[in-house]
Amino acid sequence: MTTHDIQEDVRELTHWESHRFFGLVVCVIVIAIFLVSVALSLYQSSGAAQLDLSRPGYSDVRKEAAQGESTVSYPANGTLDERSLADFRKLYGDRMNRATATRSFDPAAMSDDSLQMYDKLDSAADPQAAATQ
Amino acid sequence: MMNKKLTSIVAAIAVVLSGPMVRAEDMASYSLTDAQISQVRTRCVEVQATLTRIRANDGLRRVNLGQQYETIATRLMAPMNSRVALNKFDGVELTKATVAFNAQLDVFRERYRLYEQDITHVIDMHCQDQPVSFYDAVLKARTERAAVRESVDQLNALLAEYNVRFEDLAKSALDKKGSEQ
Numbered sequence: 001m002t003t004h005d006i007q008e009d010v011r012e013l014t015h016w017e018s019h020r021f022f023g024l025v026v027c028v029i030v031i032a033i034f035l036v037s038v039a040l041s042l043y044q045s046s047g048a049a050q051l052d053l054s055r056p057g058y059s060d061v062r063k064e065a066a067q068g069e070s071t072v073s074y075p076a077n078g079t080l081d082e083r084s085l086a087d088f089r090k091l092y093g094d095r096m097n098r099a100t101a102t103r104s105f106d107p108a109a110m111s112d113d114s115l116q117m118y119d120k121l122d123s124a125a126d127p128q129a130a131a132t133q
Numbered sequence: 134m135m136n137k138k139l140t141s142i143v144a145a146i147a148v149v150l151s152g153p154m155v156r157a158e159d160m161a162s163y164s165l166t167d168a169q170i171s172q173v174r175t176r177c178v179e180v181q182a183t184l185t186r187i188r189a190n191d192g193l194r195r196v197n198l199g200q201q202y203e204t205i206a207t208r209l210m211a212p213m214n215s216r217v218a219l220n221k222f223d224g225v226e227l228t229k230a231t232v233a234f235n236a237q238l239d240v241f242r243e244r245y246r247l248y249e250q251d252i253t254h255v256i257d258m259h260c261q262d263q264p265v266s267f268y269d270a271v272l273k274a275r276t277e278r279a280a281v282r283e284s285v286d287q288l289n290a291l292l293a294e295y296n297v298r299f300e301d302l303a304k305s306a307l308d309k310k311g312s313e314q
Contacts, residue, residue, distance in 0.1 A: 047242050050249050051196055057185055061193040072204060076212035080220045081310065085303045092209050096296060099201040100289045104194045105282040109187055110275045115180045117268065118165075118172035 170264050177260035177267050184271075188252050191278075195245050202238055202288060210234065210295060222306055230295040237291055241284040248277035 016023065043049050053062045072095070074088055108114060165173070173180075210231045217224035251274040260267035 047246050050192070050242075050246055051199065053192060053196060058189050058192055061189045064193055065196050073208040074212045074216075076215040077219065078216060080216060080222065080303075080306045082307060084216075085306065088209070088213055088299070089303070092205070092213075092296065092299065095201060095205050095209060096292045099198065099205065099292060102194075104198060104285050105191065105278055107275070107279050107282060110184075110271075110278055115183055115271070117176060117180055117271070118169040 165265065165268060170268075173268050174261050174264040177264060180271070181256050181258075181260060184252060184256050184274075188249070188256065191252075191281075192249075195249075198285065199242070202234075202241070205292065206231070206235055206238060213299070217302065220306075222302060222309075224302065226298045227295065227302060230291060230298050234288065234291040234295065237284060237287050241281065241288060244277065244280045244284050248274065248281050251277050 043052075049055070052058075053065055072091060074091055078084055112118070210227075214224055214227050214231055217227060251270065255267065255270045255274050258267050258270060
């Protein structure tokens with residue numbers, strides 16, 4: 001194959017063939033953007049985002065998240081005698097008390113008074129009272 | 134001609150149906166006085182900072198409570214129901230309570246998701262440019278948060294109900310053992 005032949009081949013290359021590396025890079029980027037979009041939408045819609053304390057704004061409370069809480073379990077097999085019932089009563093009671101001990105999502109925390117949105121001059125000017133009437 | 138009539142009838146019905154809802158939702162901000170709107174505009178950045186702290190604390194509560202509820206449902210209730218069935222006791226009431234608890238757990242997750250979206254929207258708003266919309270958004274987030282609270286109350290009530298059902302079953306199981314001996 002002479003140099004002339006090679007030059008002829010190069011001339012015959014189509015526009016796409018001469019830019020295929022660039023095309024490949026663009027395709028890879030498009031596919032990556034698509035897959036990241038799918039992943040992010042699943043992250044949002046599945047509720048995983050709400051459990052993710054590594055997001056910005058949650059750094060103060062991250063360390064307070066309970067660690068190693070899920071080790072407790074009750075065997076599904078076995079008899080139902082006094083001892084096994086007492087074991088369950090203890091495990092369940094502990095967990096129930098822990099779950100119900102704190103008053104979570106107290107409405108008072110987000111009231112107009114707590115947020116100090118505006119000064120209440122009198123009850124008639126209170127928009128919340130007006131809305132409920 | 135006929136199409137125009139039909140369109141106007143549909144539009145009229147839509148206006149009638151949506152009217153009361155729109156009014157109910159916006160009633161609070163309509164009744165804000167000019168002075169209050171001005172105060173909301175002045176203070177809203179501080180309010181957003183407070184809401185950021187509330188959101189962080191709520192996120193922590195959501196994670197911790199979710200873990201507690203998941204553990205109870207999957208590691209205590211489900212195995213106990215299996216054991217009751219294996220020992221041929223009547224576990225219908227326990228199973229019913231478990232099903233109700235799991236359904237309410239799904240409601241809790243969904244309500245928290247909606248609340249989290251709303252409060253994030255409030256925190257990200259340009260509140261000084263739109264104080265009335267900001268106030269409305271705070272009211273909406275507050276309503277969603279109250280719904281989460283209601284869900285937590287119901288979950289706690291279902292935990293107590295399961296406990297009562299368990300004690301009934303324990304009593305009948307021990308009575309049965311005693312009568313067999």
